[in-house]
Amino acid sequence: MNNQSSTVSRIFTWIGLIVVLGLIVWGLIAANNKAVQGRPKLTLLDPVTSADWITGSTTAPVTVVEYSDLQCPACQSYHNLVLKKLIAEEGSKFRFVYRHFPLPQHMNAYTAALAAEAAGKQGKFWEMHDKLFETQKDWEKLATSTAAETFAGYAKTLGLDAAKFKSDESDPALFAKVASSSESGNKTGVDSTPTFFVNGTSIDNPNSYDEFKAVIEKAAQ
Amino acid sequence: MMNLKQSLKKQLSNIPRWLPIVLGVIALIGFADAAYLSIEHFSNVIPPCAAGSCELVLTSKYSNVFGIPVSLFGSLYYLLVLVLVVLYFDAKKEIYLRIALFCTFAGMISSAIFVALMVFVIHAYCQYCLLSAGTSTALFIISVFALRKYRDEVATSVK
Known part of the structure; x- marks a missing residue:
């Protein structure tokens, strides 16, 4: 007992x-x-210019700006599950702007941003951006030098000029471009990724494709 | 044999009852603190910093080891101490408390290293990390106190 x-x-x-x-x-x-x-709403400080990476419709009344990190798992989920489909299916209703905001705790995020920029020099920014998000799991844990080699491999797959890609990757102008994008985020008050701005005001991150679509449709009215 | 049993019982009663309870409560506070930082890390958020520049500390290259945030190690450490204390009360076996007491040495050394990094290398402070340094120092001091009691008992029993 x-x-x-x-x-x-x-x-x-x-x-x-x-x-x-x-x-x-x-x-x-x-x-x-x-x-x-x-979180309190943030206001986009730096207007979208031709120096930004823009896709979707250039004449649509809705502009979505994303501050993102290629190594951030949440950004990857948004890209794979929401944004890719949204841009493909609703791309005529909004223009989408990608800005780098590599977080310091992600050790390959900066290198990945440079790889995307270097691909951009050869007109394939979005292709590399997609590729990096799709393969994030393969390179997130690699040492930075090994990750850079992996990115060079992706460049080859995308049909880029390997030598030019490599030299562009170490171009100080591209470093400065990524740094200034990151600085723009800091100045705006971005403290997490992804942070989305719809027509200049930050939004609470939508939980699904349909929610995101509804946000864009509402902004278009 | 009887002597050994008696001495074990005696040692148990000589450690004040509040001691393992306080140890458990402090470990619980440390766990909540470290778990909070781990959750923030994995949701890619930098927690609000009242003073100091905690974002510099929490995003420095010292904030993770092999991609695993230091705060996750901290959470596991406090969890281990807490489980050992509960195990001690549950199984009524002194060995668990002893292991917990020795674990706090590792916690103290790690905390000392992290505080030194904040002061001398990063030159920034983060209140969450300082709270954790406080809890692990408290655990260490209590453990030293408890282990001294053990030692005194051994000394008196030898006499």
Whole structure:
């Protein structure tokens, strides 16, 4: 009898511990989500210029600007699950602008941004941007030098001039371009990726394709 | 044999009951702090910084080891101490408490290294990291106190 009750109390002790820890983690995640969703709206400081990477319609009344990081898993999910389809199917309704905001905790994000820019020098920015997001899992954990070699391989697959790609990658002008995009994000108050601006005002990140589509349709009215 | 049993019992009773409880509570605070930073890391958010420049600390190259954020190691450390303390109460075996007490040495050394990095290398502070340094220092001080008690008991029993 005594043994039984002590077994019961032992089970309760451990269940209690798991419940307490679970509540703490759940509370922290909820607080984090609330902080992310309830952030004050930011205003885009740097207007879209011809120096930006723009796709979709150039005449549409809606402009979506994304500050993004090629190594950020959330940006990758948005790209693969939402943006790619959105641009393909609704691309006539908005123009999409990509700006680099490589986060320092992602060690290959800057190199990836340079690879996309170097591909851009040969007219294939968006192709490389897509490729890098699609292959993110393959290179995110590589040492930076190995990642650079992997990117050179992608450049070859995309039919780019390998020698030019390599020399462009180390071009100080491209470094400066990525740095100034990142600085533009900092100045605007961007503190996480991806951050989307619709017609100059930041939005709470939509949770699905349909939500994102609705945001664009609303902005078009 | 009887002597050994008695001495074990005696040692247990000589460690004040509040000690492992306080150890557990502090470990729980440390866990919440470190878990918060880990969650922020994985959701790509830099947490609000009241003072100092915590974004510099939390995004520095010292903030992760092999791509794993230091805060995740911290969370696991506090979780380990907490589980050992509960295990001690649950199984009533002193060995678990002893392991927990020795674990705090590792926590103290890691915290000292991180504080030194903030002061001498990064030149920026982050309140979450300082809180963690505080909790691991508290765990360490309590552990030294408890281990001294053990030592005194061994000394008296030898007499």
